[in-house]
Amino acid sequence: MVSRNSFLAFVAILLVAAVLGLILDDSYLLRIGTYSAIYSIVAIGLNLLFGNAGQISLGHGGFFAIGAYGAAVLMKNFHLPFLAALILSAIIAGLVGVLIGYIALRLKGHYLAMATLAFAMIVFGLLVELDYFGSTSGITGIPPISLFGHDFTDPRGIYLFTWGVVGLVYLVSLSLLSSRVGRALMAIRGDDLAAETLGIDVARYKIQVFAVSAFFTGIAGAIYAAYMALINPFSFNPELSINLLLMVVVGGLGSIPGSVLGVAVLQVLPEFGRQWENFRLAGYGILLVLLVIFAPGGIAGLLALLFRFLGNTFRSRKAVPLVERSTYADR
Amino acid sequence: MQTDRRIALRVEGLSKRFGGLAAVDGVSFTVREGSIKTIIGPNGAGKTTTFNLLTGVDTPDAGKVLFGDHDISRMPAHEICRLGMVRTYQSTRLFQDMTVLQNVMVGQHCRTKSDFILSILKLPSTRAEERRIVERARELLAYMHLEDRANELAKNLPYGQQRRLEIARALATEPKMLLLDEPAAGLNMSETVAMAEEIARIRELGVTVLLIEHRMGLVMDISDEILVLQFGRQIADGTPAQIQANPVVIEAYLGKEN
Numbered sequence: 001m002v003s004r005n006s007f008l009a010f011v012a013i014l015l016v017a018a019v020l021g022l023i024l025d026d027s028y029l030l031r032i033g034t035y036s037a038i039y040s041i042v043a044i045g046l047n048l049l050f051g052n053a054g055q056i057s058l059g060h061g062g063f064f065a066i067g068a069y070g071a072a073v074l075m076k077n078f079h080l081p082f083l084a085a086l087i088l089s090a091i092i093a094g095l096v097g098v099l100i101g102y103i104a105l106r107l108k109g110h111y112l113a114m115a116t117l118a119f120a121m122i123v124f125g126l127l128v129e130l131d132y133f134g135s136t137s138g139i140t141g142i143p144p145i146s147l148f149g150h151d152f153t154d155p156r157g158i159y160l161f162t163w164g165v166v167g168l169v170y171l172v173s174l175s176l177l178s179s180r181v182g183r184a185l186m187a188i189r190g191d192d193l194a195a196e197t198l199g200i201d202v203a204r205y206k207i208q209v210f211a212v213s214a215f216f217t218g219i220a221g222a223i224y225a226a227y228m229a230l231i232n233p234f235s236f237n238p239e240l241s242i243n244l245l246l247m248v249v250v251g252g253l254g255s256i257p258g259s260v261l262g263v264a265v266l267q268v269l270p271e272f273g274r275q276w277e278n279f280r281l282a283g284y285g286i287l288l289v290l291l292v293i294f295a296p297g298g299i300a301g302l303l304a305l306l307f308r309f310l311g312n313t314f315r316s317r318k319a320v321p322l323v324e325r326s327t328y329a330d331r
Numbered sequence: 332m333q334t335d336r337r338i339a340l341r342v343e344g345l346s347k348r349f350g351g352l353a354a355v356d357g358v359s360f361t362v363r364e365g366s367i368k369t370i371i372g373p374n375g376a377g378k379t380t381t382f383n384l385l386t387g388v389d390t391p392d393a394g395k396v397l398f399g400d401h402d403i404s405r406m407p408a409h410e411i412c413r414l415g416m417v418r419t420y421q422s423t424r425l426f427q428d429m430t431v432l433q434n435v436m437v438g439q440h441c442r443t444k445s446d447f448i449l450s451i452l453k454l455p456s457t458r459a460e461e462r463r464i465v466e467r468a469r470e471l472l473a474y475m476h477l478e479d480r481a482n483e484l485a486k487n488l489p490y491g492q493q494r495r496l497e498i499a500r501a502l503a504t505e506p507k508m509l510l511l512d513e514p515a516a517g518l519n520m521s522e523t524v525a526m527a528e529e530i531a532r533i534r535e536l537g538v539t540v541l542l543i544e545h546r547m548g549l550v551m552d553i554s555d556e557i558l559v560l561q562f563g564r565q566i567a568d569g570t571p572a573q574i575q576a577n578p579v580v581i582e583a584y585l586g587k588e589n
Contacts, residue, residue, distance in 0.1 A: 175452075176447065180450060181446065181450040182450070183433060193424065194424035195426075196387075196408045197386050197387070197409070198440060198441070198504060200440050201407075202409070
């Protein structure tokens with residue numbers, strides 16, 4: 001029972017993405033669009049964890065790195081096809097997610113944020129130090145995205161493929177959230193003690209949602225590696241984790257379409273302000289503070305307000321004659 | 332009365348210390364199936380701690396809790412709920428940002444099965460289960476006179492309705508035994524009378540009720556048995572008439588006559 005509104009938002013977002021993909025003729029714009037798709041996959045996964053189950057993570061850059069390096073190594077050193085490497089590296093990220101989820105059982109709020117940030121820093125540190133992963137120079141010559149023998153090398157093809165994956169992840173999340181499991185996750189976010197005494201195995205669900213979230217992020221990492229063809233640790237520094245969380249918060253906690261919009265805004269905005277590049281982090285900080293104060297629901301919350309306002313004006317215009325008619329009937 | 336009924340809950344020597352304070356100290360009592368038993372006592376007597384120990388929110392330092400044939404004294408809270416014991420809280424703990432209907436649907440969690448994979452695939456069996464959950468939740472809302480609030484957020488309900496919603500959500504777990512922690516706290520006179528009727532009705536469903544309550548009128552009216560706690564120890568256990576005549580209880584509540 002997926003609600004009608006979230007399904008409409010899903011269709012609208014994918015339609016816009018597809019149309020943009022077909023009309024954009026500039027490889028630079030397609031590149032921004034592809035990045036947006038990759039980070040949307042992460043944001044949807046992170047949103048499940050933070051927005052719906054209430055478990056903060058400042059460590060998703062770590063899962064992203066595991067997906068990317070996993071896929072790179074599996075494709076380059078073990079000669080696995082792209083799809084197998086993607087699934088396998090996402091599973092590895094998911095298993096690490098189980099581990100982090102297990103640790104998260106004992107931690108809440110700020111402590112969980114610190115612990116997950118530490119995880120991202122450990123992954124980053126290992127990638128810098130370990131020669132197997134090329135240390136600071138990373139891995140080069142990663143084979144491209146390919147499906148059933150077809151290599152995706154043109155920007156448009158990659159763009160459309162990546163947005164296709166966004167669609168898939170989006171649908172899976174939508175389906176999950178509108179189910180018994182989704183309700184359990186929301187209950188845990190709302191009050192985990194009440195959830196536990198109502199028969200929800202809170203520990204198990206926390207671990208599982210960490211795993212699913214990390215799995216999605218691993219998928220995004222694998223696509224990123226194959227798309228970039230070369231990766232190095234500096235693409236996965238702890239700042240990435242903070243940016244990922246920012247995308248979810250800007251988009252609107254708990255809203256899947258919000259996650260995609262949040263990513264789009266934070267990918268596109270900097271393009272208009274290249275000359276202020278050095279102030280980007282300061283800008284993000286100010287944006288975050290303003291959002292938390294004035295629009296805690298993020299972009300999704302603002303849009304919901306707008307639609308409700310439009311809906312009300314539309315309805316009240318129709319409601320007037322209805323009232324008049326009923327007064328007539330009373331006489 | 333009802334001496335022929337089976338024992339639903341048997342508590343033996345239940346104890347819990349917090350630092351140097353014996354919050355619950357060797358409490359033993361039984362609750363008969365289908366009865367209403369009330370725990371009374373001054374503030375700090377250990378009533379809510381007893382609830383926490385029974386429902387797995389806290390683990391006892393000593394003592395045993397037998398629920399039916401199961402020793403639940405060290406069982407995780409969610410498994411205790413699955414066995415059929417559920418509670419409400421002194422200050423309601425609703426899922427504020429979920430709708431009234433969703434709150435009750437969460438209560439059905441332990442009686443349904445769809446896991447992550449099934450939830451994603453949405454097989455016909457999952458959809459059928461989901462429909463049953465909605466149907467059952469609506470029945471319970473109607474039972475607690477909340478059916479017209481189904482789509483409101485829980486936090487937007489007035490206080491009295493929040494109390495009823497919490498009970499509806501608890502009933503959705505299909506309990507054998509319901510523990511109510513001061514269900515009439517903060518309710519006005521007419522709401523309290525209505526709550527007493529709700530509790531009596533719940534017993535008619537075949538649910539055993541264990542109650543913590545301060546309003547003596549309500550307690551004496553609906554209880555089959557009363558357990559009196561003071562400073563973590565039990566000082567009396569019996570029928571309302573026995574409790575009212577018990578000199579130790581009178582002393583605890585009114586002070587000693589000189």
